[in-house]
Amino acid sequence: MTRTIVIDPVTRIEGHSKITIQLDDRGEVVDAHFHVTQFRGFERITQGRPVHEMPAITARTCGICPVSHMVAAAKAVDDIMAVEAAPTGADLRRVINLAQVVQSHALSFFHLSSPDLLFGFDADPARRNIIGVARENPGLARDGIAIRKLGQQIIEWLGGKRIHPPWIVPGGVAEPLAEETRDRILAAIPEAIAAAQRAIAWYKSDLVRWEEEAATFGNFRTAYMGLVDREGLVDLYDGWLRVIDADGKPLEERVDPRRYAEFIGEAVEPWTYLKTPYWKPMGYPDGIYRVGPLARLNVAERTGTPLADEELEKFRWRIGRVAGSSFHYHYARLIEILHGLERIDQLLRGPDILSKHVRSRAEVNRHEGIGVSEAPRGTLFHHYRVDDHGIVEWANLIIATGNNNMAMNRAVLQVARQHVRGDRLEEPMLNRVEAVIRCYDPCLSCSTHALGQMALELELRAPDGTTLDTLTR
Amino acid sequence: MTRALVIGYGNTLRSDDGAGPEAASILAGDPRLAGAEVLAVQQLVPELALDMSRASIVVLVDASVTGRPGEVTVRPVVAAGAGEMGGTAGMAGAPGPSSHHVGPAELLGLARELYGAAPSAFVVSIGAADLGPGEELSPEVRAALPRVADAVAGLVGRGEDAGPG
Numbered sequence: 102m103t104r105t106i107v108i109d110p111v112t113r114i115e116g117h118s119k120i121t122i123q124l125d126d127r128g129e130v131v132d133a134h135f136h137v138t139q140f141r142g143f144e145r146i147t148q149g150r151p152v153h154e155m156p157a158i159t160a161r162t163c164g165i166c167p168v169s170h171m172v173a174a175a176k177a178v179d180d181i182m183a184v185e186a187a188p189t190g191a192d193l194r195r196v197i198n199l200a201q202v203v204q205s206h207a208l209s210f211f212h213l214s215s216p217d218l219l220f221g222f223d224a225d226p227a228r229r230n231i232i233g234v235a236r237e238n239p240g241l242a243r244d245g246i247a248i249r250k251l252g253q254q255i256i257e258w259l260g261g262k263r264i265h266p267p268w269i270v271p272g273g274v275a276e277p278l279a280e281e282t283r284d285r286i287l288a289a290i291p292e293a294i295a296a297a298q299r300a301i302a303w304y305k306s307d308l309v310r311w312e313e314e315a316a317t318f319g320n321f322r323t324a325y326m327g328l329v330d331r332e333g334l335v336d337l338y339d340g341w342l343r344v345i346d347a348d349g350k351p352l353e354e355r356v357d358p359r360r361y362a363e364f365i366g367e368a369v370e371p372w373t374y375l376k377t378p379y380w381k382p383m384g385y386p387d388g389i390y391r392v393g394p395l396a397r398l399n400v401a402e403r404t405g406t407p408l409a410d411e412e413l414e415k416f417r418w419r420i421g422r423v424a425g426s427s428f429h430y431h432y433a434r435l436i437e438i439l440h441g442l443e444r445i446d447q448l449l450r451g452p453d454i455l456s457k458h459v460r461s462r463a464e465v466n467r468h469e470g471i472g473v474s475e476a477p478r479g480t481l482f483h484h485y486r487v488d489d490h491g492i493v494e495w496a497n498l499i500i501a502t503g504n505n506n507m508a509m510n511r512a513v514l515q516v517a518r519q520h521v522r523g524d525r526l527e528e529p530m531l532n533r534v535e536a537v538i539r540c541y542d543p544c545l546s547c548s549t550h551a552l553g554q555m556a557l558e559l560e561l562r563a564p565d566g567t568t569l570d571t572l573t574r
Numbered sequence: 575m576t577r578a579l580v581i582g583y584g585n586t587l588r589s590d591d592g593a594g595p596e597a598a599s600i601l602a603g604d605p606r607l608a609g610a611e612v613l614a615v616q617q618l619v620p621e622l623a624l625d626m627s628r629a630s631i632v633v634l635v636d637a638s639v640t641g642r643p644g645e646v647t648v649r650p651v652v653a654a655g656a657g658e659m660g661g662t663a664g665m666a667g668a669p670g671p672s673s674h675h676v677g678p679a680e681l682l683g684l685a686r687e688l689y690g691a692a693p694s695a696f697v698v699s700i701g702a703a704d705l706g707p708g709e710e711l712s713p714e715v716r717a718a719l720p721r722v723a724d725a726v727a728g729l730v731g732r733g734e735d736a737g738p739g
Contacts, residue, residue, distance in 0.1 A: 161587065212620050231620060232654060232680060235687035243688050250621040 118543075119558040120534060121372075122517045126564055130521050133514040135506075135538065137375035144496045152178055152465065152491045156269055159483065159498070168201035168256060169476035169501075171269040172338065173483040176472030178271035180359070181487060183466035190273020190459040195338045196448050197259050197269065198474060202337060203293075203441040204252025205477035206394070206434040209542040210300070211245020214431055217536050218307065222314075223529045241303060244296035248438060251293045255445070258282050273460035283449050290446045294408065297439040301412055304435055308419070311428060317519045319427025319512030319537050322347035324380055324390035326504070327397035328358070328475050334405035335397050335440065337475040343400045344380065344390065349423040352380065358473035361482055365499065377506045378499055389511065392479025392504040393541060394433035399423050406447065409440035427512050427540040434542075465491040476501045478542055502543040512537045524561060524569045531559055531572050578610035578730040579629035579693075583618055584637050590702035590715045593637040597700070597722045601635075606727035623681050627689035631733030633726050634678050634697045637715070641701030644714030646721045648729065651695040653682035694733060698725050 123132040143162050150158060156174040160167035172194055179186055186194065216229045219237055227233075235242040259274075259282065260266020268275050329343045330336040342356040344364075356364060368377040368385045380388035390396075399422075403410045413436055420429055448454065465487060472483045479501030486495040516537045520530040561570040582598025584591040598614035601607055611625070618634075626632050634651070641647055654677075676684070678697055686692035700722055703712035711719075 208619075231676070232683050232687060235684055239688050242684070246621045246624055246684075246688070249619075250624060253621065 180470030182463035189456040200255035207249035315428035325396035333402035406443035623684035638699035643703035645701035654679035
C-alpha cells in the first residue's frame with residue numbers, strides 16, 4: 102500500500118500550490134508532486150488584441166515582475182515590426198529590467214528567505230519571520246528594504262509608476278531619460294552597492310552552517326540555461342541562449358532565441374496547470390534544465406561587472422564551477438543584485454543615455470515575432486503570431502518559473518525523502534519542503550498566468566491513495 | 575520633517591478591491607490633504623515601513639470583505655511583534671505573512687523595530703460588494719468614496735493638530 106502526504110498551500114511564494122507526497126508500503130517516500138492549482142490562460146486572453154497592446158496586457162500577468170513581461174513583449178513586437186529598438190531605448194529597457202531583477206531578488210532573499218537562513222528551519226515559527234529578522238539583525242533587514250526600495254524607485258522614476266509602468270513600448274521606450282532622474286539614480290547606487298556587499302559578507306560568513314543542508318536541498322544533475330552576450334557574459338536583456346550540462350559542458354553554445362521551439366518542448370501533466378518545458382534533444386523527462394540566477398551564473402563566463410565578478414570568483418572557489426544545489430540560488434541572487442546595481446551604474450554613465458531618440462517606429466512587417474529576456478526567475482519567452490492588421494492570432498509564453506517546473510518537483514522529492522518520517526507531517530519538514538521551492542522563488546501567478554493569492558497545501562498519501570495527514574498554510 | 579502618509583491599496587483589476595487606489599487618486603487632489611504624501615499601491619510591501627517611519631500619522635485605505643457594501647469603518651492599528659506575525663488559517667504557528675504581502679500591523683511593527691518610529695496609524699475600510707475580475711467599482715463603493723475622503727481628512731487633520739506621533 103502506498104501512502105501520500107499533501108502540503109497545501111506553500112507560503113512565501115507567489116501564487117497558489119499544493120504538494121503531495123506518496124509513501125510506499127514501508128512508509129518510504131516514493132514520489133512527490135508540486136501541483137500548481139491556478140489557471141488563467143493569458144495565451145488565450147490575448148488572442149484578438151492588437152499586438153501593440155501586448156506589453157501592457159501581458160504585464161498584467163504579474164504584479165511582481167510586470168517589467169519583465171513588458172520587456173519580452175516589446176521585444177517580440179519589435180520582431181514583428183522588423184525593427185531594432187532605438188539604441189538608447191534598448192539601454193533604458195536594460196536599466197529598468199535590471200531594476201526589476203534587483204527589487205525582486207531583494208524581496209526573495211531578504212523578506213522571504215532570510216528568516217529561515219537567520220534562525221534555521223527548525224526555529225520557532227513565531228520568531229522565524231520578517232519582524233524576527235528585524236529584531237535579530239536589523240542591519241540586514243534595513244539593507245533589504247533599502248535595496249528593494251531603490252529597485253522599485255528606479256522603476257517608478259523611469260516608468261512613471263511602480264506597477265505596470267506604461268513606459269516600455271514597441272521600438273524602445275516612450276520617453277527619454279531626464280538628466281535629473283539619471284543623477285538621482287546614480288547618487289543612490291553606491292549605498293545600495295554597499296548594502297548588497299554587507300549582505301553577501303553576512304551570507305558568506307554563515308554559509309558553512311548550511312553545507313550539510315545544501316547537499317540534499319535540490320542538489321541533482323540537470324542542464325542549465327541562460328542568456329549570454331557575445332563574450333559569454335551574463336546578459337539579462339538580450340543575447341544568445343547558452344545551455345550547459347551538469348558538468349559545465351556546452352549542450353548549445355550560442356542559440357538564437359528565435360529558434361527556441363527547436364530546442365524547448367512543453368509537456369503537460371494532468372496534476373498541474375504549470376506547463377513543463379524540457380530540453381528537446383534530451384527528450385522528456387530527461388531534458389530537465391534549470392534557469393534563474395544560479396543557472397545564469399553557471400552558464401556565463403563572468404557577470405561583466407567588477408565587484409560581482411570578484412564575488413562570483415569566490416562563489417566558484419567555494420562551491421565549484423557549476424553549482425548543483427538549489428540552495429545556492431540564494432547566494433547567486435545576492436551576486437546578481439550586486440551585478441544589477443553595477444550594471445545600472447555603467448549604463449547610466451553611457452554617453453548617449455540622455456539621447457532624445459529612444460523609440461523606433463514601424464508598422465507590422467512580419468506575421469510572427471519572438472522576444473526573449475531574462476526575468477528575475479529565469480529566461481522568459483514571448484512568441485506571437487498576428488494577421489495582416491497586427492491582430493494577435495496565437496501566443497505562446499514560456500515563463501521563467503515554468504522552466505524550473507521539473508527541477509522544483511525533483512527538489513521537493515529529494516527533500517521529502519530526506520525529511521519525511523512516518524505518516525505525520527511536522528513543521529520543520531513542512532518548512533523545508535516549502536523552503537526548497539522558495540529557492541526557485543517561483544511566481545505562480547506568472548507561470549500559470551493565474552489570478553489571486555498564493556497558498557499551499559501539503560498532503561501525505563497512503564499507497565492506496567487515502568490521505569494520511571494534511572497541513573495548510 | 576514628518577508629514578501625513580496616506581496609502582490606498584488593492585488590486586485595480588478586481589473591481590471593488592481597487593477602492594483603495596481609487597480613493598488615493600481622489601485624495602491626492604483633496605486640498606484638506608495638502609502637504610500629505612498619498613500613495614496608491616497594489617499591496618502592502620515591507621519597504622513601506624520606511625515611509626511609515628517618517629510620517630507623523632499613517633492612514634491606510636483598503637477594501638474589506640467584512641463590512642456591508644459601501645460601509646466605511648475606521649480602526650486604529652497596533653504595531654505587531656515577531657510573535658504576532660502571520661496567523662494564517664489552518665495551521666497553528668505558521669510562519670510569517672505569505673510572500674511579499676504584509677499587513678498594517680506588521681508594517682508598523684517593522685517601522686518600530688527598524689527605524690525606531692511607529693506613528694499613530696489607522697485603517698479606513700470600505701465594505702466591498704464585488705471582488706470579481708473587472709476595473710469598475712460597484713455603485714455602493716463608488717458612492718462611499720466621499721465619506722472615505724472625509725474620514726481620511728478628519729484623521730489627518732486631527733493627527734497634524736496633535737503633532738508627530
